[in-house]
Amino acid sequence: MIKKALSFFLLLAMAAIAAAQKPTPTPTPAKTAPPAAPHTNLKVGDAAPDFTLRATDGKTYKLSDLKGKKNVVLAFYVLAFTGG
Amino acid sequence: MKAYQADIAKFEGTDTQIFGVSVDSVYANREFAKQIGVTFPLLSDFKRTVVKQYGIFNEEGGYGNRATFVIDKDGIIQHIKEGNEAIDPTSAEDACNILTHKKATQ
Secondary structure (H helix, E strand, O other), rough: OOHHHHHHHHHHHHHHHHHHHOHHHHOOOOOOOOOOOOOOOEEEEEOOOOEEEEEOOOOOHHHHHHHHOEEEEEEEEEOOOOOO | OOOHOOOHHHHHOOOEEEEEEEEEOOHHHHHHHHHHHOOOOOOEOOOHHHHHHHOOOOOOOOOOOOOOEEEEEEEEEEEEEEEEHHHHHHHHHHHHHHHHHHHHHO
């Protein structure tokens, strides 16, 4: 009878240890994770959205003014005075 | 931008106008162009309208992400590279060469 009670307590103790060791789920780092970089919704074959912007050479360029004249490369860079 | 400047002759050979585009002011861009020796025009999208139109506006940072678009003479996008892949102008050059070649054989 004592043996039975002892083994019961042993089992209980083991269960308690197992429960204590069960890793608690880590909270999802929703705030700290950087948002995914935005990707363009434009595809090859789409019409390029027109724009009018001021340039370093003092001129104002309108994309559609170059239609039929030149191919255009738009190289977007993050910020001045940074690499790339 | 430096890489594009280094290869500017290759682009000019393909009848192509290169623009750098950022959300900096014209004045900041002028200083930047002087500092790194860029001779092609840098456009100021100060109001962030164009980076939004092209879908590369980074809300968190308030700037446009790095990307390169090649647009043909009909105003159609022919080539897109985003992120770090856009630093190397080689694929954009290739795209321009193909466009020029296409026109020549038509």
